[in-house]
Amino acid sequence: GISRACASKWMARYREHGELGLLDRPSVPHHQPTATPAETVTRIETLRRSRKWSAARIAHELGADGISISVRTVSRHLAHLGLNRRKFLDPNGENNRQPRRIIARWPGHMVHVDIKKVGRIPDGGGWRVHGRGSEQAKKVDRAKTAGARAGYVYLHSAVDGFSRLAYTEALSDEKAVTAIGFMHRARVFFAAHGIVHIHRVVTDNGSCYRAKDFAKVLHGGRHQRITPYT
Structure with a gap:
């Protein structure tokens, strides 16, 4: 063959x-x-x-x-x-990269933006406090069945690195359109407190910050994406 x-x-x-x-x-x-x-x-x-x-x-x-x-x-x-x-x-296999501090020089020089995902805690606490099968846990389950909101809430925050002035909103998701809307409102908040121009916006590599439309909220400023040091 x-x-x-x-x-x-x-x-x-x-x-x-x-x-x-x-x-x-x-x-x-x-x-x-x-x-x-x-x-x-x-x-x-x-x-x-x-x-x-x-x-x-x-x-x-x-x-x-x-x-x-x-x-x-x-x-x-x-x-x-x-x-x-x-x-x-490195002979010992350790990472030799040294972390460097990000230092803001003036108000608006660096605004740090991030999102914190937290669970919604029912009034009076949940089963982690009262235990599974407790009256409070059963009450919470009945409220969920009746249509009470459960799940997570997303805290969008923007902090000026120099003055430590912070602005936070509790929003329903972490999509790009939500992050963009938050940044527009954060700019209005900072402008009302004297920070009229943001020179640099510092974020992580979240998908909402990598979106093409997110660049529109920079208004000529620099977008710096960082990753956690490990």
């Missing part, structure tokens, strides 16, 4: 190498004209270990020295070298 050329190839391998010639071979070509030179790979490893630069920074520095290489190629070599994570650079 094989071609004459395939049978001839396997016979030639057996005559030249014996049974070892019948083992599977890698499909990597013998010659790769576009492969990254070994000297460049060595420079990538050296810059990563000594400077702890990202793939984008390494590609930029190599480009300044006349070595044209893409960020994706640098990332691939870092992964092959086992250096794609910053914590891999």
Whole structure:
């Protein structure tokens, strides 16, 4: 069930190498004209270990020295070298990234925006306080059956990093349209207290803040998204 050329190839391998010639071979070509030179790979490893630069920074520095290489190629070599994570650079495996404080210089310089999801607590407390099967727990269950609102409420908050002036609303969800409406009302609140221009809005990477329409509430300010330090 094989071609004459395939049978001839396997016979030639057996005559030249014996049974070892019948083992599977890698499909990597013998010659790769576009492969990254070994000297460049060595420079990538050296810059990563000594400077702890990202793939984008390494590609930029190599480009300044006349070595044209893409960020994706640098990332691939870092992964092959086992250096794609910053914590891999430390012998003990710990993360060597140091947290930096975000300092506001004047009112409106940085406004921190975030959402806190909290559960609605019924009047008098829930079963966690009174226990399951208690009269209070049964009362709460009857109220839910009768149509009382349950679930969660989302506290949208905006805090000026310099004056600590804060504005909070309890809203029904954390969708983009809700966050945008909150930011418009927060701007009115801050303007009424003398903060007429917000230079930077600091948020996390929540989906509502990544929405394209959220950029409209910046009014020329900078949107800085941060992730928690771990």
